[in-house]
Amino acid sequence: MTPARRANLRRLLAPRHIVFAGGDSAVFAAGQCAAGDFKGEIWGLNPQPGRFGAIPSYTSVAELPEAPDAVFLAVPRQRVPPVIKELREKGAGGIVCYSAGFGELGDDGVHLEQELIDACGDMALAGPNVFGLLNYITGAHLWPFSHGGTPVEQGPALISQSGMLSGYLLTNRRSVRFSYVIGAGNQSVLGVEDYLDYLADDPSVTGFGLYIETLRDIPQFAAAVGRALDRGVPVVALKAGQSDLAAQTALTHTGSLAGQDTFYQALFDRIGVARVSTPSLMLETLQLLTTAGPPKGRRLAAFTCSGGDVAMLADCADREGLIFDPPDEATQRALRQWLPEIATVGNPLDYTTPLWGHEDTLEKVFAAALAPGYDAALLVQDYPPPELGEDRPYYQADARAFMRAAAKASIPAAICSGLPENLDIETQQTLIGQGVAPLQGIGEATAAIRAAAVF
Amino acid sequence: MTPARRANLRRLLAPRHIVFAGGDSAVFAAGQCAAGDFKGEIWGLNPQPGRFGAIPSYTSVAELPEAPDAVFLAVPRQRVPPVIKELREKGAGGIVCYSAGFGELGDDGVHLEQELIDACGDMALAGPNVFGLLNYITGAHLWPFSHGGTPVEQGPALISQSGMLSGYLLTNRRSVRFSYVIGAGNQSVLGVEDYLDYLADDPSVTGFGLYIETLRDIPQFAAAVGRALDRGVPVVALKAGQSDLAAQTALTHTGSLAGQDTFYQALFDRIGVARVSTPSLMLETLQLLTTAGPPKGRRLAAFTCSGGDVAMLADCADREGLIFDPPDEATQRALRQWLPEIATVGNPLDYTTPLWGHEDTLEKVFAAALAPGYDAALLVQDYPPPELGEDRPYYQADARAFMRAAAKASIPAAICSGLPENLDIETQQTLIGQGVAPLQGIGEATAAIRAAAVF
Structure with a gap:
């Protein structure tokens, strides 16, 4: 440039x-x-x-x-x-x-x-x-469709070679509110790397979500990513073109040569770009990285109030290459002090319904379980809808205990719902206020943690 | 029994x-x-x-x-x-x-x-x-938590070895309304196969969603699945235990021996059970099968109004082993009559924004594209939220054109949103009324179509 x-x-x-x-x-x-x-x-x-x-x-x-x-x-x-x-x-x-x-x-x-x-x-x-271009910092919107967004002081920037994708990410119900949305399209003059380069130092930009069909200038891209990461600003990329058909499509969509996919993957891995495969995973991964920060590795500690969630978490994490190290003997002994007889000590840990809502005991359980040191902590909770609100205080008590224990352990923490829609906007806002990422869906959460653990 | x-x-x-x-x-x-x-x-x-x-x-x-x-x-x-x-x-x-x-x-x-x-x-x-047990046919609920469900005349039955999972599937925002929800738990007396056996002939049951840690009686299970399928009632299973950790968990959760996973997969493939890996995919696959019916194979025709969606669909389908056969020459000629100059003829087909809302032309486009014969048809649409409703009639016009063309082609059809939350309840109900499955999320939709194509 x-x-x-x-x-x-x-x-x-x-x-x-x-x-x-x-x-x-x-x-x-x-x-x-x-x-x-x-x-x-x-x-x-x-x-x-x-x-x-x-x-x-x-x-x-x-x-x-x-x-x-x-x-x-x-x-x-x-x-x-x-x-x-x-x-x-x-x-x-x-x-x-x-x-x-x-x-x-x-x-x-x-x-x-x-x-x-x-x-x-x-x-x-x-x-x-x-x-077009949406600018939620100054209101300088150049956009020919209703967008419904609201002004922000800061937020992730979305740079997309697909206009439709940027349009529908705007209406997410996941509390991801963008600072800028920039259509890159055919990149005839400015490309994704130029916007990234320019905005990498902008204090109103807290992260980058990229939809890429092709990059034109790899060294410029890598340098801009490096500057963003140095400032603690993560970069998440949805790069199409893994399949031959997608690569061919990119050519007719934006005249892009999608390039060798393995080359892109190697580049992203090397420079620390979190790669995702769907629009929802872009949002989940951005949410995790901008709210809770990057996991330093793939060693995860997880908590649920359901044996079924433990089994599903184990399968999902296995597919993503995440690691559930079991608690060592000292941790097992500590946990047995607080867990009811019917609970099985393990990781993921089903703390069982008798402890549900027992905030002080649960904080001790979570703290003991996290003591050996993990790269990230995850709690699974499916909040009932507002009309079934009478159990809500129990969920909130469990969440508070988890958030305090994770904060003391100084590791990125997230609360995810088993089913994506079971984490309402109010709960999302509460968690974000505490630096804990609200993630939606057990498969989505494990995929986002995996994508985010590239640093 | x-x-x-x-x-x-x-x-x-x-x-x-x-x-x-x-x-x-x-x-x-x-x-x-x-x-x-x-x-x-x-x-x-x-x-x-x-x-x-x-x-x-x-x-x-x-x-x-x-x-x-x-x-x-x-x-x-x-x-x-x-x-x-x-x-x-x-x-x-x-x-x-x-x-x-x-x-x-x-x-x-x-x-x-x-x-x-x-x-x-x-x-x-x-x-x-x-x-517990929820019975939305007679109201005979034996369930110690708020559930919020409403009476139905028919619907899928959920049989689950995880209580928490059945609880949070109940509050889905995907228009999946169950007839029965049965906790199988430790299966000390009755097992998943007994409930399936008993309900396979119940006219109020339109499908089965199963969360399984172990099956006790494989021949009885296979026979019951066969009777359900003969009556056009699909069976979708979320079977935990692919990972060693999940298998070990099942033992402590419900005292189940999860068994060799490859054995279960072979069984499901052979008898026609659709296997899924997350709670949301169970709902999406049940929705597809009970609303639109099973695809006869993996040859999919898809339509979008976005080149980005085409590229993502191509990548998602590739991961799932779905096949996008390109249009033959006669079909290409037919399509060129109706598509604008800027459109690229292909499958998936980006029919481009100039045709957006042009119902009659689009019906011709969709009919021409489906003429060679496919196993299922998919349209990607992200409906704006109600407060941005002015474009809604365009989306609805495109959906009507698609539904008519798919009905004439006599193949299962679905409309999916790129981002899961961009398909509101009202739209879900309209599509279901026309026998078209509302699916939520581009990755979820391709995974559901793949899971459903086992017949």
Whole structure:
């Protein structure tokens, strides 16, 4: 990234003025941005006057009152290169190019994409072929669909070569609230590694979620990841292309060469990127890493109030390569002091229903079990829905005992539900407030711990 | 199962009277049953008079007004065998034994469990070491925790060696509503195969979800599964014990010898049991099989409005061994008539946003794509939450087009969300009403299709 382009990317991510250029999509995006918290100027651009209602609008780039810091571009594909050239000549900073139909189409589109690149010069351009850019720090949203997000002071940044994926991650019910959502699309000008490079030092960014079809500049990517990790900011990647069909798809989706998958895996392992395979695992792994921090290894201690959960945990962990070291003899003796007769001493530990809700005893149980030293601690709890709330205090007592014991052991801790939906938003918020990650689903939790244990 | 015990199991599952025997757990269970739809008699039993409030109660078995069809037993473990003997002498039908502390404890408990078995005679006994029995057909609930379920006319039956698991599956937000939930526990008298055998012919049972640590009688199990499948009733099993640790856990949890896992897998494959590895996959697979029916093989056709979903579907399907046959030349030509220029013809097919909401065109696209013949059809859609409802009609239009095309192709069809929570209850109900399975999560959907394709 040239210094000039870097300066323009800064303008794009913290703009004083935004132009929305195009028809219905631009009009919707402009209205949505105007209805939010953005403090700068918003202008419309369309050859037909009056398309933007109460928002000041112009029929040509030349008429704009000054050079815009950010532009949302949703014009017919053939018009994209000439409009970009006019914007560059006007002195615009950055462009989010929603228009599609470039390299991903093959021959004709490849040619048009080259024209786009030539027209762009040193401007910062996201896309083409992206949904847009959401900025929950300043409200500078360039996004043509309802998103429903709320302002945050900090949060993970999502950088995605799939617009639809970023759209549906936004509506998660897992308390993952993003700071930035950036569509990378065809990466004709700026690529995933450029955004990562720029945001690696941004204090409002607490983590990175990446959906990648291809990386263009591996050394730049590795250096940016290194800077993020040095600051304690984790990077989680959903990289498609493990199968031949997915690799072929990436070519037609965003014109990307997905590359040799084993090469990517080796790269991620080496530089400390947590790799996941589904959208929910991206969120779970980000949640674990940003809330509780990275496990130093794969040695897990787990607690449940159910023998069935113990057996399922054992199977799930086995598939993920996690290790349940059994308690040593001294720990076994300590545990027997507190556990009821019917309990079996082990790891995972079923502390059994007679101890359910006995906060002080359970804290001693958890502390004794964690004493030998593990890399992470996990408690399985399925909270009843609000209408069956009378048992809730027992669950909360068990959770408090667990959180205190894990804090004293100074290891990353998570509470997961056996069934994903059995961990409500209120409970999620309580756990996050204590630095304990709420994870949803017993298989998802073990997969997230495995993915996170790359450091 | 002897004919006498079978007759007693019938009494347990369709009782005229229920006795709740014991302290707090029995009192809670009696009150919950009384507050529901059960039409028969409810009696309490405790040496202390007056423990059951307004519910008629007795201080000894001898005093009961007649021989109860069903008994919920929650007395101290040492009292279990003598009380069972008294109940047998009284002529009781069946017992749900909530009390724990038997074979799962080792030596002492093994002895007590044998006393229990000897005392039981030909009565039907579920457990010991179970949460209980829920009966959503008649309201004859013997269950000491809030469950929140509602009466149904039919639905899948859940038979589980883990009480906690059955408890948290009940609060699913996936529109899976059970007819019966039966705790199998230690299986001292009745085992998973007995319940399956008895319910295989019950018209109110549309499917079986099993959580198994061990099976006691393989030929009986295989015969019962065969009868269920002959009637079009699928069987989905979550069988713990793939790992050594899980196998060892099963022994201490329910005193079960989990057995050689490869043997179980071979059995399930041979007799057509769909095997899954997590609670959410049990629900997803049951949903697919009971709503849409079993895929005849692994050849899948899938549709999305996102290139990212295509790549992720390709990777997920590859891991599961599902096959995406590409469209033949005639199909490609047919598709090109209807798809926009920017679309890439393939399977999975990204029909692209310009066609979003164009119901008639999409029906032609889906019909053309399905024409070569597949074993199942899948559409990926992430519905926005209710507060962002303005795009909902587009999603619904695409879903209707898909459902009509899949119905004409006469293959099982499902709509899945990329992120599990992006398929709301209202949408779930609409799809189920059309015989299309709502599946939650792109990884979960491919795993469920794979698990279901065993027939």
